[in-house]
Amino acid sequence: MNLKHKILAMVNDDLEDIETALKQNLNPYLDIVSQTAGHILFSGGKRLRPLIMVLSARICGYRGNYDKTFSTMFEYLHAATLLHDDLVDEAKLRRGKPVAHSVWGNSIAVLVGDFLLARALSIAVETGRKNVIGIIAEVTEHMSQGEIHQLIRKGRLDLAEEEYMMIIQNKTALLFQGACRVSAIISDAAEKEEKAISDYGYNLGIAFQMADDLLDYTSDTGSLGKEVGADLKEGKLTLPVIYSLKKAGLEDRARMKMIIKNKEFSIHDFEILIALLKKYEGLKYTEKQAEKYIAEAKKALMVFEPSETRETLLNIADYVLARKV
Amino acid sequence: MNLKHKILAMVNDDLEDIETALKQNLNPYLDIVSQTAGHILFSGGKRLRPLIMVLSARICGYRGNYDKTFSTMFEYLHAATLLHDDLVDEAKLRRGKPVAHSVWGNSIAVLVGDFLLARALSIAVETGRKNVIGIIAEVTEHMSQGEIHQLIRKGRLDLAEEEYMMIIQNKTALLFQGACRVSAIISDAAEKEEKAISDYGYNLGIAFQMADDLLDYTSDTGSLGKEVGADLKEGKLTLPVIYSLKKAGLEDRARMKMIIKNKEFSIHDFEILIALLKKYEGLKYTEKQAEKYIAEAKKALMVFEPSETRETLLNIADYVLARKV
Numbered sequence: 001m002n003l004k005h006k007i008l009a010m011v012n013d014d015l016e017d018i019e020t021a022l023k024q025n026l027n028p029y030l031d032i033v034s035q036t037a038g039h040i041l042f043s044g045g046k047r048l049r050p051l052i053m054v055l056s057a058r059i060c061g062y063r064g065n066y067d068k069t070f071s072t073m074f075e076y077l078h079a080a081t082l083l084h085d086d087l088v089d090e091a092k093l094r095r096g097k098p099v100a101h102s103v104w105g106n107s108i109a110v111l112v113g114d115f116l117l118a119r120a121l122s123i124a125v126e127t128g129r130k131n132v133i134g135i136i137a138e139v140t141e142h143m144s145q146g147e148i149h150q151l152i153r154k155g156r157l158d159l160a161e162e163e164y165m166m167i168i169q170n171k172t173a174l175l176f177q178g179a180c181r182v183s184a185i186i187s188d189a190a191e192k193e194e195k196a197i198s199d200y201g202y203n204l205g206i207a208f209q210m211a212d213d214l215l216d217y218t219s220d221t222g223s224l225g226k227e228v229g230a231d232l233k234e235g236k237l238t239l240p241v242i243y244s245l246k247k248a249g250l251e252d253r254a255r256m257k258m259i260i261k262n263k264e265f266s267i268h269d270f271e272i273l274i275a276l277l278k279k280y281e282g283l284k285y286t287e288k289q290a291e292k293y294i295a296e297a298k299k300a301l302m303v304f305e306p307s308e309t310r311e312t313l314l315n316i317a318d319y320v321l322a323r324k325v
Numbered sequence: 326m327n328l329k330h331k332i333l334a335m336v337n338d339d340l341e342d343i344e345t346a347l348k349q350n351l352n353p354y355l356d357i358v359s360q361t362a363g364h365i366l367f368s369g370g371k372r373l374r375p376l377i378m379v380l381s382a383r384i385c386g387y388r389g390n391y392d393k394t395f396s397t398m399f400e401y402l403h404a405a406t407l408l409h410d411d412l413v414d415e416a417k418l419r420r421g422k423p424v425a426h427s428v429w430g431n432s433i434a435v436l437v438g439d440f441l442l443a444r445a446l447s448i449a450v451e452t453g454r455k456n457v458i459g460i461i462a463e464v465t466e467h468m469s470q471g472e473i474h475q476l477i478r479k480g481r482l483d484l485a486e487e488e489y490m491m492i493i494q495n496k497t498a499l500l501f502q503g504a505c506r507v508s509a510i511i512s513d514a515a516e517k518e519e520k521a522i523s524d525y526g527y528n529l530g531i532a533f534q535m536a537d538d539l540l541d542y543t544s545d546t547g548s549l550g551k552e553v554g555a556d557l558k559e560g561k562l563t564l565p566v567i568y569s570l571k572k573a574g575l576e577d578r579a580r581m582k583m584i585i586k587n588k589e590f591s592i593h594d595f596e597i598l599i600a601l602l603k604k605y606e607g608l609k610y611t612e613k614q615a616e617k618y619i620a621e622a623k624k625a626l627m628v629f630e631p632s633e634t635r636e637t638l639l640n641i642a643d644y645v646l647a648r649k650v
């Protein structure tokens with residue numbers, strides 16, 4: 001049984017409960033809201049963020065009945081940013097389907113994104129915990145800052161690794177960290193456990209984004225569900241390119257820059273670029289970095305006693321590296 | 326001295342403090358964020374929402390030092406919705422200046438709107454009051470629902486008065502009400518005072534939106550700072566038209582519908598329409614309705630002892646009706 005199936009076998013019931021909660025928390029709203037939100041929410045997302053929250057709560061000894069309900073806020077937040085980012089990036093495909101704004105128009109994508117953001121916030125309020133709401137506020141603020149930062153640096157070939165790290169921390173890792181931390185808080189976990197599970201989330205999030213950025217160069221459109229090389233076409237420099245540009249000699253660097261600057265690069269150009277990413281080990285370096293963060297994530301879990309839940313969280317960490325989509 | 330100057334003389338110091346707070350709460354962020362947010366925030370807005378909050382807190386006996394800081398959340402929320410709505414409406418002018426998305430592009434308008442929403446939320450968290458955060462969550466949710474509702478009914482000539490009322494409640498009145506209610510909460514006001522000041526805010530908000538919708542037919546582009554007849558060009562039916570369509574005879578109704586359906590109507594068409602709005606008293610009816618809500622708003626204030634602050638809040642209610650921009 002491969003890693004993915006092993007995980008799914010362990011969390012099947014949780015995922016079903018999460019689906020139900022995601023639907024229930026949208027139900028009482030206008031049809032068009034539910035429909036558009038549903039397009040993005042129910043199009044085969046991995047539910048990684050709510051799932052991690054539910055498992056984190058379990059490992060922290062949560063005894064209430066609201067873990068699945070609360071977990072939806074992280075999927076809603078995520079979906080809200082997808083709706084807005086696809087619009088910002090002028091993306092065409094998401095999970096193999098046309099993006100929401102091309103189906104319903106920009107306006108609906110903007111407004112339903114706002115609605116989902118507000119929905120996430122309302123659910124945070126339902127937890128009745130001030131620090132949970134504080135985390136959601138902070139995460140939301142950082143996410144928009146990360147996205148803005150990324151946007152204003154689009155097309156700039158001098159993006160440094162430190163800046164890239166700052167962007168992926170803000171736009172991705174803090175949401176993962178938030179999901180884990182919130183689960184510790186609603187479980188009244190001790191400080192040590194709260195820190196451990198937060199560290200797991202943070203490192204997992206960084207590695208997840210690095211793996212995502214790698215896939216843009218190593219996958220194919222069919223399995224990725226979105227255009228390959230899309231990041232580059234949007235002028236978005238990620239670690240494989242940043243590292244390779246730094247390592248390359250004058251001539252190769254000039255070649256890479258020429259390909260990147262031309263947003264209409266051909267498949268042939270893209271293949272040359274990938275060969276250069278291999279030559280200067282940008283892909284390998286990114287993979288190594290992601291592995292390092294995954295190792296940190298797994299190490300953090302050692303605070304907890306061995307259990308099925310810990311095993312699943314460890315498997316998820318491995319899966320983040322191994323996944324092909 | 327006219328009403329506007331009378332109010333300004335009374336609240337001059339408050340407005341200055343609000344400006345300072347609005348700047349301070351944006352300061353630590355990326356330049357482009359502050360700049361874009363600043364474009365919309367510092368372009369001559371009336372600061373009505375934060376001002377009402379500060380005055381409401383004063384009439385409720387607030388003794389802390391954070392009324393101005395907290396008041397910024399209502400301006401940030403308002404600015405966030407302006408950024409997103411101008412994009413949704415494909416508006417061109419706002420307060421006599423090109424709208425943000427035409428200056429910086431849609432992407433920045435979307436993301437900075439998200440940032441301001443998150444900023445508002447963070448300030449709500451700073452109040453340390455769960456019910457304040459709950460109000461902000463609820464208001465945000467209703468605002469996006471109101472906007473979505475308005476959007477999906479765009480261009481529909483069968484919009485009824487009840488539906489119009491629901492839309493303006495969600496998109497406008499609840500934010501005014503929220504500003505007033507939050508001020509009562511941070512002042513630890515008694516239930517009676519909280520209800521009174523909330524009622525003031527709600528009724529003021531409804532009247533404000535009705536007056537706004539009237540201005541679209543009675544003002545000129547120069548003083549309004551945005552295109553006259555813009556609502557209609559966007560397919561947005563408001564009370565003056567809804568009422569007149571209902572009252573008109575078959576023939577006149579057909580004429581009105583023809584003008585409305587043609588988004589490229591000429592100035593001559595627009596003048597015919599206005600004549601019909603006058604003939605069927607849509608303008609007058611809207612004015613009367615707004616007056617009714619203003620009377621309610623003023624009545625609610627009678628719970629409080631006479632004071633300068635009460636006088637100013639009463640003046641503001643009158644101003645909402647009298648304003649020409």
